[in-house]
Amino acid sequence: MNIKKILTLFLKEMNEVFRDKKSLTMMIFIPLILYPFVLISTGYFSGNEINKVKNLKQSISIFCPDPMQQVPLIEELKKTLVVIKSTNPRLMLNKGEVEAVVEVNSCRLTGTSEFVIYFDKTRLGSVTAEKKIKVILEKGKKRNIVERLRAYNITEKILENFKIESINIASSDQMGAFIVSKIFPLMILILLFSGAMHNAISITAGEKQRQTLETILVSPLTRTEIVIAKYLTIFCTSLISTIIGLISLYLVFSYGFYMISNLTTESFSLSAVGLLLMFISIIPLSILFSSVLFMVGCWARTYKEAELYNTGILIIIIAIGIMTTNTQENIDINYFLFPVFNVVLTLKELLKEQVNVLHISLTVFTTFIYSFISLIISQRLFSKEAIILRI
Amino acid sequence: MLQIINLKKIFKIQNNHNIAAIKNINFNCRKGQITGLIGPNGAGKTTTLRIISTIMNPTEGTVLFNNIDVRKEPNEIRRRIGFLTGSTGLYPNLTSIEILNFFCSLYEVDKKKKVITDLIEMLDMESFVNKKVDSLSTGMRQKLSIARTILHNPEFFILDEPMNGLDVLTSQSIRNFIIHEKKKGKCILLSTHNMHEAEHICDEIVLLHKGSIVTQGVPSELIEKEKMKNLEEVFLNFIGN
Numbered sequence: 001m002n003i004k005k006i007l008t009l010f011l012k013e014m015n016e017v018f019r020d021k022k023s024l025t026m027m028i029f030i031p032l033i034l035y036p037f038v039l040i041s042t043g044y045f046s047g048n049e050i051n052k053v054k055n056l057k058q059s060i061s062i063f064c065p066d067p068m069q070q071v072p073l074i075e076e077l078k079k080t081l082v083v084i085k086s087t088n089p090r091l092m093l094n095k096g097e098v099e100a101v102v103e104v105n106s107c108r109l110t111g112t113s114e115f116v117i118y119f120d121k122t123r124l125g126s127v128t129a130e131k132k133i134k135v136i137l138e139k140g141k142k143r144n145i146v147e148r149l150r151a152y153n154i155t156e157k158i159l160e161n162f163k164i165e166s167i168n169i170a171s172s173d174q175m176g177a178f179i180v181s182k183i184f185p186l187m188i189l190i191l192l193f194s195g196a197m198h199n200a201i202s203i204t205a206g207e208k209q210r211q212t213l214e215t216i217l218v219s220p221l222t223r224t225e226i227v228i229a230k231y232l233t234i235f236c237t238s239l240i241s242t243i244i245g246l247i248s249l250y251l252v253f254s255y256g257f258y259m260i261s262n263l264t265t266e267s268f269s270l271s272a273v274g275l276l277l278m279f280i281s282i283i284p285l286s287i288l289f290s291s292v293l294f295m296v297g298c299w300a301r302t303y304k305e306a307e308l309y310n311t312g313i314l315i316i317i318i319a320i321g322i323m324t325t326n327t328q329e330n331i332d333i334n335y336f337l338f339p340v341f342n343v344v345l346t347l348k349e350l351l352k353e354q355v356n357v358l359h360i361s362l363t364v365f366t367t368f369i370y371s372f373i374s375l376i377i378s379q380r381l382f383s384k385e386a387i388i389l390r391i
Numbered sequence: 392m393l394q395i396i397n398l399k400k401i402f403k404i405q406n407n408h409n410i411a412a413i414k415n416i417n418f419n420c421r422k423g424q425i426t427g428l429i430g431p432n433g434a435g436k437t438t439t440l441r442i443i444s445t446i447m448n449p450t451e452g453t454v455l456f457n458n459i460d461v462r463k464e465p466n467e468i469r470r471r472i473g474f475l476t477g478s479t480g481l482y483p484n485l486t487s488i489e490i491l492n493f494f495c496s497l498y499e500v501d502k503k504k505k506v507i508t509d510l511i512e513m514l515d516m517e518s519f520v521n522k523k524v525d526s527l528s529t530g531m532r533q534k535l536s537i538a539r540t541i542l543h544n545p546e547f548f549i550l551d552e553p554m555n556g557l558d559v560l561t562s563q564s565i566r567n568f569i570i571h572e573k574k575k576g577k578c579i580l581l582s583t584h585n586m587h588e589a590e591h592i593c594d595e596i597v598l599l600h601k602g603s604i605v606t607q608g609v610p611s612e613l614i615e616k617e618k619m620k621n622l623e624e625v626f627l628n629f630i631g632n
Contacts, residue, residue, distance in 0.1 A: 008496040012485070019484040019523075210480035215539070218444045218474040219497045220466050385447045386402070 001228075005221055009229035013203055017237055023199045027237055031191050031245035036252040039183075050124070057082050058129035059097070061089035064104040073104065076140060080132050093118055099129035102137075177352045180253045185347040186321040187249055188242065188282060189340065193289050193317055195241025197310050200234040200290070204297025205306040213388070227294075227379045235290040242282055250275060271353070278350050281360060284367030285343045291374035298381040298388065320344070336362040339370045393420035393443070393547060393578055398452035400438050400602075412438040414602040415452070420547075420580050420595075425573050427593030427610075428582040429622075431630055434599040436582040440551045443580065444474050456547060470498065473545035477555030479536055483525040487516060487535050490524065491542060498543035510538045530561040537568050547578040554585065566592065590614075590622035598629055605629045 017023045059082045062074060074083050086092050089101040103116040115137055119130040146156045170178065207213040216226055292313065300306035317340060324344035327335075336342040342363040349356055381387050400413040413435045420426040428436050441447040443454050445465040454461040461468050481490060491510065495503040511520055514534045519527055527535070540548070550569065554562040569592060573579055583589050589596060590610045597607045606613060606629055610622050619625045 005497060005499075008493065012482070012489075012493045015489070016482060016484045210483070211476075211478050212480040212482060214446060214474070214476065215479060215494075217446045218469055218472065219494070220469045220499075221497060222466065389441070389446065 001222070001225060006225050006229045006232075009216070009221065009226065010232050013230065013233035014236065016203075017199050017233065020199070020202065023202065023237065026198045027195050027241040028244055031195065031241055031248050035187065035191075035245065036248055039249075039252050053124050053128050056125070056128075058099040058125050058132070059084050060100045060102065060129055060133065061086045061092055061098045062102045062104065063089045064106075073102075073140070076136050077102075077133065080136065081129060090118060093120065093126075096120075096123070099123065099126040100133060102133055174352070176253070181348040181351040182325050184249055184253065184351055185344040186318065186325055188245060188347065189285075189317050189321045189344065190314070191245035192238055192242050192282065192286050193293070193310075193314055195245070196234050196238035196290060196293055197307075197314070199237045200293035200297050201300070201303055201306040201310065203230050203233060204294060205300040206297075206303045208300075208388075209302050217388075223383045224379060227382045231290060231294050231375065231378065234293055235287060238286045238290050238293075239283070242286055243279075246275070246279060246282070274350050274353055274355075277355065277360060278347055281343055281346045281350065281363055284364050284371055285340070287371040288339060288367055288374060291371055291378050295374060295378045295381060298378060324348075333358070333362070337366050339367055342366060392422060392457065393580065394453075394455040395419070395439070395443070396453045396455070398439065398442065398454065399450050400435070400442060400447070401450045411602050413442075413449075416597075416599070416602075416604050418597045418604065418607055420578050422546075422578045423573060423576045424594040425569065425579040425581055425592055427589040427596045428580060428599060429584075429586065429589050429596060429626060430599035433601075435602040436599055437551055439599070440549050440580065440582055444472055444549050445469055470543065471546045473540040473543070473548045474551075475536055475540040475548070475553050476551040477553050477557065481524045481532055481535060481539075484523060486523050487520045487527070487531075487538075490535060491538055494539050495542055500543050506542055510542060514538055529557065530564070533557060533561050533565065537565065541568075541572070545577070548572060548580065550579065550581045552582055552584060554583070554588070586621070586623035586626055596622065598626065600630055 017027070057080065060077065061084050062077070064073070077083055084092070084098055086098070089098065092098045093101045099119065101118040103118065105114045105116070106112070117130050117133050120126040142159075145159065149156055149158065168175075207216075221229075293310065296309045296313070297306050300309060320340045321344055324341050325348065327345070331345060335345060336359050342359075346356075346359055346363045349359060395416060395418050398413055398416045399411070402410045402412055404410060416435075416439065418426070428439060430436050438447065442449050443456075443461065445461055445468050448462060456468055456471065459467055459471075485493070488507065488511075491507045492503070495506060500506050511517055514537060516531075516534055516538065519531050524532065524535070548569075553565050553569075557565065566588070569579060569581065581589070581593065593610060595608065596610050596613060598605050606617075606625070608616070613625050614621060617625045617628055619628060
């Protein structure tokens with residue numbers, strides 16, 4: 001094996017990568033600019049929208065067959081909501097003219113009232129109105145009970161013998177890490193694969209299509225040397241894209257929470273060791289994805305064919321990512337044997353600052369094995385003339 | 392000298408169906424001579440050239456170049472051949488000088504700078520040497536392809552329809568290059584569809600049809616033997632139009 005020749009081909013490929021606008025966009029622009037922009041802007045705007053809706057006075061309507069019961073309720077609701085009179089409140093709700101409808105059914109005989117809130121869960125304003133109505137009604141209910149108890153000379157303290165309170169023990173940092181662990185691994189997965197996708201296709205199926213591959217095949221390079229040089233190019237592209245993405249996403253989540261601190265109490269921070277361990281866990285997956293991309297590129301006849309296969313694989317990767325980010329805690333150790341699953345699970349743990357050496361080792365080791373197998377298959381494919389010469 | 396001995400290539404296609412692209416062909420290609428490989432589409436010309444240039448392996452048979460077996464020492468053969476096709480692409484994002492530098496490094500050419508300077512001068516490439524391939528005209532690209540093919544001073548040229556789709560001027564420059572290399576004593580194997588061109592520049596003709604050699608010899612002798620006016624008529628006579 002001639003290292004100098006491998007290096008010559010590798011440097012030529014890298015030179016082409018850095019001159020190709022599409023490669024640069026996928027490798028640098030998307031992780032560095034697009035991801036942070038999309039994440040911060042969506043977080044900021046959706047948070048602002050929620051705040052804006054909360055501060056608005058939503059319009060509601062009340063349907064009450066007994067006018068005597070309606071008066072105190074309307075006065076109470078009017079303080080935080082706009083109450084609109086209507087003969088058909090449900091129709092108004094359907095049309096979106098009011099955000100919620102409160103139906104009051106009172107029984108004078110027993111002195112009880114039943115309140116039914118109609119709202120539309122698909123509308124943010126409607127959901128907010130429902131919450132506000134519930135709070136007001138709960139307060140009214142409590143006041144009513146207190147008044148009744150007083151009538152029997154019973155103090156309201158009798159109600160306090162059974163108190164339920166939920167306290168979130170997670171710190172703001174832990175809450176931040178929990179939120180980040182739902183998004184971050186998935187984004188890293190997408191970056192790892194898509195960052196090198198264009199370049200991988202270009203130097204395999206693209207070369208077949210451009211008919212530049214033959215010039216390399218007749219040069220004094222062995223098939224193995226060509227495979228190594230091309231594979232290294234894909235791996236480097238994937239790694240560059242991932243390093244940029246990792247730093248970029250880390251900064252986005254660290255400073256992103258600070259930027260929307262008026263909307264949320266969560267924060268996010270990760271130690272340098274944590275970041276390094278994440279990088280170590282990602283490298284084997286980058287190796288695996290690179291060999292998969294190389295394999296697909298060798299197999300495909302044209303750029304478009306390879307793009308089609310890779311899009312399918314990317315969808316599968318995203319699906320695995322989504323499945324894994326929503327798995328339960330304390331997952332069975334066997335899951336760390338499955339490729340992609342194990343890296344996402346390890347990243348999730350590391351983001352929560354849970355360093356499990358066994359999980360990390362198992363993830364790195366098994367992914368390396370899968371990568372090695374995949375690389376051998378790629379090399380075999382590249383040696384098969386029926387595959388490499390099919391156009 | 393290049394010797395093709397009992398060369399056979401079978402392609403396996405779907406449903407265990409085999410197609411014999413080449414059926415036991417034999418011919419030689421001597422130094423200082425241009426051997427023309429002619430035949431209709433699908434005759435097996437490109438497959439033969441691909442086997443000789445080490446891109447493909449034969450199913451049976453041997454290819455010897457100066458007694459070196461192509462199959463046993465492919466890297467040695469690759470160092471000695473110059474491969475040029477009409478459809479060969481060039482890296483669009485690299486400049487001409489970068490492409491020449493790259494191939495010089497791959498072929499471990501001595502005195503790289505001098506070789507490149509001489510080639511640029513010989514092929515009149517000064518005006519576009521620093522331009523990206525993307526922005527070059529077809530003629531400029533073809534000059535660059537020629538430079539790439541000859542930079543390691545190969546002993547043997549494999550030319551697969553090198554003038555295919557080119558204009559008259561560019562075809563002329565390729566023709567000149569082929570004749571120039573022949574005069575230098577190089578061994579040239581040329582595949583072409585242009586019978587007129589083959590008749591005038593080839594020293595020997597090998598006519599392939601459906602993977603077999605139907606006739607071979609010196610063009611003028613073939614024409615005389617078959618009592619035809621030109622090589623095109625000989626071709627049509629054998630192919631059966």
